[in-house]
Amino acid sequence: MTLTNQQILLAERPKGMPDSNTFKFVKNDVEDVKEGQILIKTLYVSVDPYMRGRMVNAESYIEPFKVNEVIEGGSIGEVIESKSDQFKQGDVVIGMFGWQLYYVAGENEVRQIDPSIAPITTHLGILGMTGLTAYFGLFDIGKPKEGETVVISGAAGSVGSTVGQIAKIKGARVVGIAGSDEKISYLKDELNFDEGINYRTTDNIEADLQWACPYGVDVYFDNVGGEISDAVMTQLNTYARMPICGAISTYNQEEPDIGPRVQQTLIKKSALMQGFTVGNYSDRFKEGAQYLGQWLQEGKLTYRETIREGFENIPDAFLDLFRGKNIGKLLVKVSERQYE
Amino acid sequence: MTLTNQQILLAERPKGMPDSNTFKFVKNDVEDVKEGQILIKTLYVSVDPYMRGRMVNAESYIEPFKVNEVIEGGSIGEVIESKSDQFKQGDVVIGMFGWQLYYVAGENEVRQIDPSIAPITTHLGILGMTGLTAYFGLFDIGKPKEGETVVISGAAGSVGSTVGQIAKIKGARVVGIAGSDEKISYLKDELNFDEGINYRTTDNIEADLQWACPYGVDVYFDNVGGEISDAVMTQLNTYARMPICGAISTYNQEEPDIGPRVQQTLIKKSALMQGFTVGNYSDRFKEGAQYLGQWLQEGKLTYRETIREGFENIPDAFLDLFRGKNIGKLLVKVSERQYE
Known part of the structure; x- marks a missing residue:
């Protein structure tokens, strides 16, 4: 019996906000599993802001998506058939197989994860790329010292919410910028941020920053770019450090991204x-994952997930990132496990 | 007999390019020399781009000049009277006594320099602040590796010309950007830069950079900011480092300094x-001066000075910096030594 695969392809490169013309749903037969291969059924798909960058045909740190090919990204799946002695039916695996329901993988394309240690979705979030992004960006570039002030934009997202918590573990004062009162409550009440600024409702973000950061800004962990970052840069202390992780406010902008030049401030x-x-820190992922796992176990670190349901909703979930809808890690649940 | 001092005061804070309204010449009696003090007659005055920043009343790393006070800056003078046992008549000293003909200094305000080792003016240039600026900015931030490409803006100035030479000592490919053919010849023919770009005569600086940097840009030592820096930033390699030393193209600009935001590129x-x-490196000045002195002695490092004559010409010499008139270190010679 041949299985029918479902895939989402990049139909055309978006200008501005992606829409239904950007994506194409196709069905086709799942190919045969050859010796040394495994057949994976997708359980969860990760949608991440950086994927917007891969939709345009521009040189970057990672190759652009190809038009008419499956959109790649972090996914978790279950092995439903194995012709490899390294995997067996029911194993849960993580890889970059992206937006498709089934995938026939070679042995080295995916990595097994242990569902008994932590919920499997954490491997796409707090114990995966987003947690590691927070860890290395904050500690390797931001280097917060005890008592210093750390400001985070996109603070309620998957990376930002982790950055704030681990900065608190290091004894910093933490101020988060986010786009809804619900997010600000989450930051202050659940994650123990010292202050939160709702950039959508303030009429003077610089004044809010001055109030929230009476001793200035020592570390600015930037996920958004644009005018929010312009404002934070007016409040820097001497020797401030700014890990630049993302610029989500500008990814869908059609005009050139123009603002105050930073040289004089620097x-x-x-x-x-x-x-x-x-990826710059791939040789130290083990170190990062160990610390994150330990803090999670000790209850010093928590996380939230926003989980959408259904393969057909992946593109819309992706767009939710730019609509600011998610708190914490945004995932799409595609299938239930069959062999649990 | 009372000596008459001449001083140049900041008359008013300039908007845009400073002019004759910015400066005021005054004469007054030199005060008496008290026990522990010395009387200095100014020999050379340093004029530097960073002084433009001190003319505005804005928070920065260094206090603004005060209106109606003498303009401070690096100067070299000769001790013509001493009531200190640490100095004697004829000693040559360096300090921040600035734009005045005479200065009564306390013992700790100035430092003696040895005229037998190198020309005394080098202590305001290659062996002084400008040489040290080049040394620490390039090696501590730029960190060029052998074979990497180092691009320098303001390359024919005092800092830039030193940066290029010491980058060559470390085996880098060096490309200088400057504003006249005479400067480009100086960089290529005298300082052995690999390539030079005259930004005033090119009609496509990005194309020139691509041609001059076929392997991309690993280090960009920035003295100018503005559109030149925008262009260099389109040519960066992965893991590029940019020591931001100055932004002379924008210091006299009256409009806000607006350009492409850098976050996505970074x-x-x-x-x-x-x-x-x-000043960030003051505890390591000795290290820097030792290396610079050694390279100078070995003939690996050369320098040029543009020396204007006459106390009355100090403001105009200062403005020459922004007119791009100087090659190398720009100084004003105020007096001859009397006790040589």
């Missing part, structure tokens, strides 16, 4: 901006 | 921008 404050991607 | 290239001032 000189006046002897400040540092450094862009990074988590 | 992320795509995992690139670093870091502002700095030489």
Whole structure:
């Protein structure tokens, strides 16, 4: 019996906000599983802001998606057939097989995860790329010292919410910027952030920052770019450090991204901006995952997930990232496990 | 007999390019020399781009000049009277006594320099703040590796010309951007830069950079900011480092300094921008001066000075910095030594 696969392809490169023309749903037969291969059924698909960057045909740290090919991204699946002695039916695996219901993988394309240690979805979030992004960006570039002030934009997202908590573990004062009162409550009441600023309702973000950061800003962990970052940069202390993780406010912008040049501020404050991607730290993922897992076990670190349901909703879930709808990690649940 | 002092005061804070209204010449009696003090006659005055920043009343790494007070800056003078046992008549000293003909200094306000080792003016240039600025900015932030490409803006100035030479000592490919053919010849023919770009005569600086940097840009030592820096940032390699030393193109600008935001570029290239001032490295000045002195002695490092003559010409010499008139260190010679 041949299984029918469902895939979401990049139909055309978006200009501005992606829409229904950007994506194409196709069905086709799942190919045969050859010796050394496994057949995976997708359980969860990760949608992440950086994927917007891969939709355009521009040079970057990662290759652009190809038009008419499956959209790649982090996914978790269950092995439903194995012709490899490294995997057996029922194993849960993680890989970059992306937006499709089934995938025939070679042995080295995926990695097994242990469902008994933590919920499997954490491997796409707090114990996976987003947690590691927070860990390395904050500690390797931001280097917060006890008592320093750390400001985070996109603070209620998957990376931002982790950054704030681990900055608190290190004894920093933590201020989060986010786009709804629900998010601000989450940051302050559940994650113990010192202050939160709702950038959508304030009429003066600089004044809010001055109030929330009476001793200035030592570390600015930037997930959003644009005018929010312009404002934070007016409040820097000498020797401020800015890990530049994302610029989600600008990813769908059709006009050039224009704003105040940063050079004079950097000189006046002897400040540092450094862009990074988590892949830069691949040789230290084990270290990061160990700390994150330990803090999670000790209850010092928590996480939230926003889980949408259904394969057909993946594109819309992806767009939710830019609509600011998610708190914490945004995932799409595609299937239930069969062999649990 | 009372000596008559001449001083140049900040008359008013300039908007845009400083002019004759910015400065006021005054004469007054030199005060008496008290026990523990010395009387200095100014020999050379340093004029530097960073002084433009001190003319505005804005928070920065260094206090603004005060209106109606003498303009401070690095100067070299000769002790013509001493009531200190640490100095004697004829000693040559360096300090921040600025734009005045005479100055009565306390013992700790100035430092003696040895005229037998190198020309005394080098202590305001290659062996002084500008040499140290080049040394620490390039090696501590830029960190060029052998074979990497280092691009320098303001390359024919005092800092830029030193940066290029010491980058060559470390085996880098060096490309300088400057504003006249005479400067480009100086960089290529005298300082052995690999390539030079005259930004005033090119009609496509990005194309020129691509041609001059076939392997991309690993280090960008920025003295100018503005559109030149926008262009260089389109040519960065992954893990590029940018010491941000100055932004002379924008210091006299009356409009806000607006341009392409850098965040997306920094992320795509995992690139670093870091502002700095030489004072950050004051505990390592000795190290820097030793290396610079050694390279100078070995003939690996050369320098040029543009020396204007006459106390009355100090403000105009200062403005020459922004007119791009100087090659190398710009100084004003105020007096001859009397006790040589």
